[in-house]
Structure formats: C-alpha cells, structure tokens
Amino acid sequence: xxxxxxxxxxxxxxxxxxxxxxxxxxxxxxxxxxxxxxxxxxxxxxxxxxxxxxxxxxxxxxxxxxxxxxxxxxxxxxxxxxxxxxxxxxxxxxxxxxxxxxxxxxxxxxxxxxxxxxxxxxxxxxxxxxxxxxxxxxxxxxxxxxxxxxxxxxxxxxxxxxxxxxxxxxxxxxxxxxxxxxxxxxxxxxxxxxxxxxxxxxxxxxxxxxxxxxxxxxxxxxxxxxxxxxxxxxxxxxxxxxxxxxxxxxxxxxxxxxxxxxxxxxxxxxxxxxxxxxxxxxxxxxxxxxxxxxxxxxxxxxxxxxxxxxxxxxxxxxxxxxxxxxxxxxxxxxxxxxxxxxxxxxxxxxxxxxxxxxxxxxxxxxxxxxxxxxxxxxxxxxxxxxxxxxxxxxxxxxxxxxxxxxxxxxxxxxxxxxxxxxxxxxxxxxxxxxxxxxxxxxxxxxxxxxxxxxxxxxxxxxxxxxxxxxxxxxxxxxxxxxxxxxxxxxxxxxxxxxxx
Amino acid sequence: xxxxxxxxxxxxxxxxxxxxxxxxxxxxxxxxxxxxxxxxxxxxxxxxxxxxxxxxxxxxxxxxxxxxxxxxxxxxxxxxxxxxxxxxxxxxxxxxxxxxxxxxxxxxxxxxxxxxxxxxxxxxxxxxxxxxxxxxxxxxxxxxxxxxxxxxxxxxxxxxxxxxxxxxxxxxxxxxxxxxxxxxxxxxxxxxxxxxxxxxxxxxxxxxxxxxxxxxxxxxxxxxxxxxxxxxxxxxxxxxxxxxxxxxxxxxxxxxxxxxxxxxxxxxxxxxxxxxxxxxxxxxxxxxxxxxxx
Numbered sequence: 001x002x003x004x005x006x007x008x009x010x011x012x013x014x015x016x017x018x019x020x021x022x023x024x025x026x027x028x029x030x031x032x033x034x035x036x037x038x039x040x041x042x043x044x045x046x047x048x049x050x051x052x053x054x055x056x057x058x059x060x061x062x063x064x065x066x067x068x069x070x071x072x073x074x075x076x077x078x079x080x081x082x083x084x085x086x087x088x089x090x091x092x093x094x095x096x097x098x099x100x101x102x103x104x105x106x107x108x109x110x111x112x113x114x115x116x117x118x119x120x121x122x123x124x125x126x127x128x129x130x131x132x133x134x135x136x137x138x139x140x141x142x143x144x145x146x147x148x149x150x151x152x153x154x155x156x157x158x159x160x161x162x163x164x165x166x167x168x169x170x171x172x173x174x175x176x177x178x179x180x181x182x183x184x185x186x187x188x189x190x191x192x193x194x195x196x197x198x199x200x201x202x203x204x205x206x207x208x209x210x211x212x213x214x215x216x217x218x219x220x221x222x223x224x225x226x227x228x229x230x231x232x233x234x235x236x237x238x239x240x241x242x243x244x245x246x247x248x249x250x251x252x253x254x255x256x257x258x259x260x261x262x263x264x265x266x267x268x269x270x271x272x273x274x275x276x277x278x279x280x281x282x283x284x285x286x287x288x289x290x291x292x293x294x295x296x297x298x299x300x301x302x303x304x305x306x307x308x309x310x311x312x313x314x315x316x317x318x319x320x321x322x323x324x325x326x327x328x329x330x331x332x333x334x335x336x337x338x339x340x341x342x343x344x345x346x347x348x349x350x351x352x353x354x355x356x357x358x359x360x361x362x363x364x365x366x367x368x369x370x371x372x373x374x375x376x377x378x379x380x381x382x383x384x385x386x387x388x389x390x391x392x393x394x395x396x397x398x399x400x401x402x403x404x405x406x407x408x409x410x411x412x413x414x415x416x417x418x419x420x421x422x423x424x425x426x427x428x429x430x431x432x433x434x435x436x437x438x439x440x441x442x443x444x445x446x447x448x449x450x451x452x453x454x455x456x457x458x459x460x461x462x463x464x465x466x467x468x469x470x471x472x473x474x475x476x477x478x479x480x481x482x483x484x485x486x487x488x489x490x491x492x493x494x495x496x497x498x499x500x
Numbered sequence: 501x502x503x504x505x506x507x508x509x510x511x512x513x514x515x516x517x518x519x520x521x522x523x524x525x526x527x528x529x530x531x532x533x534x535x536x537x538x539x540x541x542x543x544x545x546x547x548x549x550x551x552x553x554x555x556x557x558x559x560x561x562x563x564x565x566x567x568x569x570x571x572x573x574x575x576x577x578x579x580x581x582x583x584x585x586x587x588x589x590x591x592x593x594x595x596x597x598x599x600x601x602x603x604x605x606x607x608x609x610x611x612x613x614x615x616x617x618x619x620x621x622x623x624x625x626x627x628x629x630x631x632x633x634x635x636x637x638x639x640x641x642x643x644x645x646x647x648x649x650x651x652x653x654x655x656x657x658x659x660x661x662x663x664x665x666x667x668x669x670x671x672x673x674x675x676x677x678x679x680x681x682x683x684x685x686x687x688x689x690x691x692x693x694x695x696x697x698x699x700x701x702x703x704x705x706x707x708x709x710x711x712x713x714x715x716x717x718x719x720x721x722x723x724x725x726x727x728x729x730x731x732x733x734x735x736x737x738x739x740x741x742x743x744x745x746x747x748x749x750x751x752x753x754x755x756x757x758x759x760x761x762x763x764x765x766x767x768x769x770x771x772x773x774x775x776x777x778x779x780x781x782x783x784x785x786x787x788x789x790x791x792x793x794x
Contacts (some may be wrong), residue, residue: 089554094584
C-alpha cells in the first residue's frame with residue numbers, strides 16, 4: 001500500500017456529491033459506462049524524447065529542483081523556456097530559467113528572474129509565451145520576500161542576460177499560473193491577453209485572475225478579477241488555472257473551498273469551472289457559465305470533495321489539484337482533472353464537457369494515489385493527460401510519471417516516462433516533486449515537464465532518457481564536473497516531447 | 501578582494517572571483533552564447549571566491565562577458581569579478597569588473613586556501629553588515645508566538661471562520677535568546693525574542709530552525725508584518741511585533757541560513773565582529789559574557 005499520511009483521522013465513506021444535472025444524461029462519453037476506468041490502458045509507443053534538463057556544467061548540483069513548468073514558443077517551437085525551484089548557481093539575486101533553442105534537445109540556464117533568494121531561487125513560478133511576438137511572460141512569487149509577493153514579469157528576448165521586466169508587484173498572493181492568448185483578428189489583432197490565475201489571500205473570495213488585455217504594451221494595465229462567486233470559509237484553495245482557447249474563449253478551474261478547519265487542515269471544496277466567451281474583455285468577466293442550481297457564476301462540476309491541506313502522498317504534500325484544457329479544434333470541448341481524498345487515498349479524476357462546461361461526463365479516468373495532473377489537447381483533438389502516481393509499497397514503492405493519450409476519452413495509450421524509488425532522495429523541502437507539473441501542445445506535438453529523482457538507472461526511464469549532466473550508466477552514478485567525483489541523487493526537472 | 505571591487509548595487513555583487521588568462525577575443529565556449537566585442541574565452545587559473553557549484557572550474561575554459569571598462573589582450577592575466585550568465589556544456593559569466601594581475605595581487609592570491617570558505621565568509625560579513633542587532637547567546641526557550649489582541653479582532657471581523665492559510669505559511673515560532681554579549685546595535689534587555697519559521701516549505705526551509713540549548717552568534721533583523729525583515733526605509737510595523745516605533749523592537753528575525761553561527765573553535769565570527777567594530781566605531785556597550793563558548 002502506498003503510504004499516505006494525512007494528519008487527521010479520515011472517514012472512509014465517500015461524501016463527494018456529484019450533481020446529476022452536471023452529468024451528460026444518456027450520452028456517456030466513455031464506452032466504459034458509469035464505471036470508472038482504473039485499469040492500465042493498452043500501451044502504444046509514440047516517439048518520445050525525454051531529457052534531464054540540468055546542464056553538464058552543473059553536474060555537481062544536488063538541489064531539489066521541483067515544481068517545473070515549460071513554455072513552448074508557438075511561433076518558433078525550437079524555443080522553449082522552463083522553470084523550477086532552481087537557485088542561481090552563483091548564488092546571485094537573479095534566478096535562472098531553463099532555455100532550449102533546439103526544441104528541447106539541449107538546455108541551458110539563464111539567470112534573469114528578479115527577486116531570487118540566493119539559496120532557494122525564486123518562489124512559485126510559471127512561464128508562457130506570446131503566440132506571435134516571442135515575448136515570454138512569467139508569474140512568480142519572489143524568493144527574496146518573507147510574504148507571498150506576486151510579480152508578473154516579461155522578457156522580450158528570454159535568451160539574453162537582461163533581467164525580466166516587472167509588470168505587477170503585489171503581496172499576499174499564491175500560486176501564480178500564467179496563460180497567454182494573442183488576438184488573431186479584429187481591432188485588437190496582435191494584442192497579448194495575459195491571464196495569471198492566483199489565490200489572492202487579501203480577500204475571502206480569493207480565486208482570482210489578474211488579466212491584461214494588452215500585455216505587450218509599454219506599460220500594460222492589469223485588472224484583478226475575482227472569479228469566486230460563493231461564500232467561502234475565508235478563502236479558496238491555491239490552484240486557479242486559466243486555459244485560453246485560440247478563439248478567445250477563456251476557461252478557468254479552481255478549488256472552491258466550502259469548509260475548512262485550520263486546526264486539522266481538513267476541508268471540503270467544490271470543483272468550479274468558469275468561462276468567458278470574450279476572453280474576459282467585457283464588463284462582467286468570467287460569468288458566462290452560470291450554475292442553474294444556485295444562479296451563481298461558475299459551474300460546480302463536483303461538490304463537497306474532501307481535501308486535507310496538511311496531507312501527504314509519500315513525500316509530496318497534497319491539498320487538492322485541478323487542471324483544465326480546452327480543445328483547440330472545438331472550444332465547446334473541455335477536459336478537467338481534479339483530486340480529492342477518499343479514505344486514505346488521494347484520487348485523481350478526469351472528466352469532459354462537450355457543451356462549453358454546462359454538463360459533464362462520467363469519469364473518464366480514475367487513478368488512485370496520483371497527483372500533479374496536467375492536460376493539453378493537440379490540433380487533432382487528441383488529449384494528453386500527465387500525472388505522477390505513487391505505486392507499490394514498502395521498499396518497492398515508486399513514483400511513476402505517466403502520460404496517457406486519447407482521441408476519444410475511451411481508448412487510451414499510456415507512456416511511463418519515469419519510474420523511480422520514492423525513497424531516494426529524501427525530501428529537502430516541500431514540495432518534493434512540486435505542487436504541479438506541466439503539459440502543453442503546439443500543433444500535433446505534446447511538450448511537458450515533470451520533476452523526479454535523477455538516479456541514473458535506465459530501467460527508471462522505460463522510453464529512454466538523455467542526461468546532459470555527467471553520469472556513469474554502468475554504475476548508476478551521477479558524476480561531478482570532473483567526471484570522477486560521485487554526486488548524490490536529487491530531484492531534477494525532466495523535459496519530454498511526444499509526437500501526438 | 502571581492503568586496504572592494506563589488507558594484508555598489510547590492511543586486512549586482514560579484515559572487516565568483518577568479519584569476520584567469522584571456523585565451524581568445526570575440527569568442528565563446530558555447531554556441532548558445534551571443535558573441536560580441538566584450539565576449540572572451542578565458543582559462544580559469546585560480547579561483548579566489550566561489551559558491552559550491554562553481555568551485556571546481558580551475559583549469560577549465562569558460563566564456564566571460566567583460567564589463568567593458570577596460571580593453572584586454574589575448575594572453576593577459578586578469579582578476580575577474582563575475583556573476584551568473586549562461587550554464588550549458590560550459591559556463592558563461594558576466595564580469596562586473598576586471599583588472600590586470602599586478603604584483604600586489606600575489607599576496608592575496610597566495611593567501612587563498614578555500615574559495616568556497618571565502619564565499620561563505622563574505623556571506624557572513626554581508627549578513628553582519630545588514631543586521632540591526634548582533635548578539636551572542638543561548639536559546640533558552642522555543643514557543644508559539646502570541647497572537648496580538650488587535651490582530652485577533654481584525655481577523656474575526658474580516659474572516660469569520662479562519663485566517664488565510666497557504667502552503668507557504670511560515671509556521672512562526674519564537675526563540676527566546678539569553679544575551680551574553682551585544683556586538684552590534686543596541687539592546688538593553690537580558691533576552692531577545694527571535695521569530696523564526698518552522699515551516700519546511702520552499703520559502704522557509706533554509707531559515708535557521710532554533711532549538712533550546714543552541715549557542716552562538718545571532719545576526720538579527722527587525723521584524724515587520726508576518727515576521728518579514730524590515731528594511732530601513734520601512735516605518736510602519738505590524739501591531740505586536742514592534743512595540744515602540746523607532747525604539748527597540750520586541751521581535752527580531754534571522755531569515756537567512758547565515759544569520760545564526762554556532763560557537764566553534766574555527767568560527768570566523770570574532771574576526772567579522774572585530775572588523776565591523778573597526779569600520780563602525782559606534783557600537784553598543786558590551787557586557788560581560790555569562791556563558792562559556794563551546
């Protein structure tokens with residue numbers, strides 16, 4: 001049994017309420033019917049590239065480089081930016097981003113993120129490119145602040161040494177998650193619409209999107225939009241994840257807290273999806289999806305899911321993950337993933353809507369003790385579903401990172417990208433793997449990133465892997481820059497590219 | 501050496517100082533480096549100061565973007581004061597300043613024993629300079645902070661069920677330190693309270709986690725709301741954290757790993773303190789130590 005160690009006594013009864021009105025009646029989108037599909041899907045073998053992103057010159061590092069994201073430049077997919085909890089190797093005040101100029105085959109570090117702590121680097125960070133003008137945007141929590149201090153950043157050229165420009169600086173904000181849409185027609189053609197989902201702890205309706213309708217402007221104006229429409233016990237959960245369709249439709253999903261006990265960390269949350277058909281540019285942004293049961297903005301896809309903010313799955317903290325992706329071929333189609341506590345298990349669920357979020361399918365996938373869901377849909381409508389799952393027990397317990405692909409939500413192919421011991425290395429800080437991983441699609445190709453143990457054993461990477469850092473594959477040992485001195489295993493970011 | 505040549509802007513302090521030989525002009529050791537007139541390839545002859553990740557570069561060829569203040573020649577030996585740029589198969593660094601090696605440098609170069617230790621020493625010196633109060637003493641108690649009365653009322657009004665929580669919650673604790681000696685700043689009381697984060701979150705794991713019985717030097721910083729270190733320009737303080745505006749605060753913090761230095765035989769702290777006293781004569785009156793160093 002995987003070790004899940006919540007700090008409170010948990011009920012094994014399942015109190016999660018799914019609203020029947022949210023289900024697609026008589027039109028199940030899965031051939032598995034009402035039963036959740038938890039068996040391992042049949043495997044195909046798409047072309048896979050997996051790269052350990054730590055460069056050779058940093059072969060001696062043993063930092064816990066967790067919580068990664070990537071951004072692929074849609075106008076030049078050879079350019080990819082990555083991020084993780086990686087401090088500046090020279091202990092300076094700028095944290096590095098990972099840079100690839102060859103489609104992810106090789107990676108360098110470029111220290112351009114302001115506000116770094118010399119020991120820990122930046123706080124939470126996500127990155128995303130403009131669709132057309134090569135500008136890289138980032139949402140960060142500054143590492144040099146003793147409060148959760150949001151910066152929204154911009155770099156017109158992410159490969160140069162110039163520190164990123166600070167566009168927004170605000171305190172008491174958590175988990176900034178940046179997405180960018182570039183307007184393709186009309187009077188605002190070419191404008192970068194920048195959306196930064198975040199949990200703004202200065203208000204009780206804390207699920208928030210900071211939005212600029214012209215992020216590339218000299219001094220872009222950012223508007224703070226509260227997307228929580230219901231009473232909370234003081235706040236929402238940390239993840240607020242916008243996803244913008246190429247036609248401008250803006251969706252977002254968040255963990256809408258209903259109850260919370262700050263002594264035990266236990267609570268209940270609704271999984272809420274909001275939508276704005278004009279990308280949030282109107283007078284009442286993100287209010288186009290109204291729940292018919294209470295008349296409030298935001299469909300409660302699932303109600304009263306259980307979570308524990310102090311819970312752990314192995315060495316990774318839990319607390320309620322959510323993810324959302326809109327189908328680029330049809331903005332009516334949306335997939336979501338979310339986690340909840342069920343007894344001692346941390347369950348991951350995948351659902352789909354085919355009517356712009358109004359009604360939802362039965363569960364397409366249900367995975368036990370899996371977290372860090374990330375979703376993306378390519379230009380053929382194929383879904384990519386990335387997650388990290390704790391499997392096995394005792395000394396054989398492992399963290400498995402998997403990518404599942406499906407064109408219909410019924411038939412799946414699964415790739416095990418990594419399967420590593422959950423016991424090595426030990427955790428230096430929280431989060432161990434990260435509170436999120438990342439997946440995106442450009443055209444037909446899926447690009448993703450996750451963090452996991454870097455122990456160099458080829459059986460840990462069944463679909464192959466490339467290490468930039470020095471390694472002895474025969475002995476399964478990491479080596480320092482001198483190619484002689486052994487280096488302890490640690491958590492590294494791994495980039496992958498899968499042809500869809 | 502590093503400190504004397506450092507840019508006055510603290511965000512641009514050199515963290516890697518080395519003696520190198522310029523091998524090639526307008527050249528780089530990696531294809532990812534944009535090359536211009538200021539880009540050179542240099543051999544790392546001797547490292548003066550380095551963080552651990554850069555400590556094993558001696559003998560390697562790296563790329564350096566020169567400061568542009570001085571023309572250099574191929575074959576010239578220089579002291580470079582550098583910060584990060586690009587890390588790939590090789591390393592590219594940005595030099596904030598560079599100077600030709602002179603006979604006067606030889607004594608300094610000969611004295612360098614451990615570049616990483618030199619780096620750690622500089623960090624301690626910087627933390628000493630930035631500290632509002634430096635004391636030596638012993639942790640005699642660790643406790644939960646008391647919630648200020650005024651803050652409780654505000655919380656109850658604004659947030660009926662609970663105060664905001666975050667995975668980055670510092671989980672504040674207070675260490676009560678019995679003061680043996682005051683080395684910088686003014687502190688009249690026998691004890692000082694140091695607020696520290698017990699959290700293992702990425703934002704806090706590197707801060708010292710105090711335990712009863714710990715003895716050493718505490719480089720303390722005035723606290724503001726939520727325990728955040730208070731910059732000198734910050735005047736407003738959270739209720740309960742700083743009792744007297746402009747006076748002695750009730751609570752200090754020690755947010756950086758270097759802010760606590762345990763007593764040890766080879767401690768550099770006495771030298772750093774002496775150096776600080778020489779540089780700034782205006783120090784608090786020193787009291788006799790009441791405990792013995794271990």
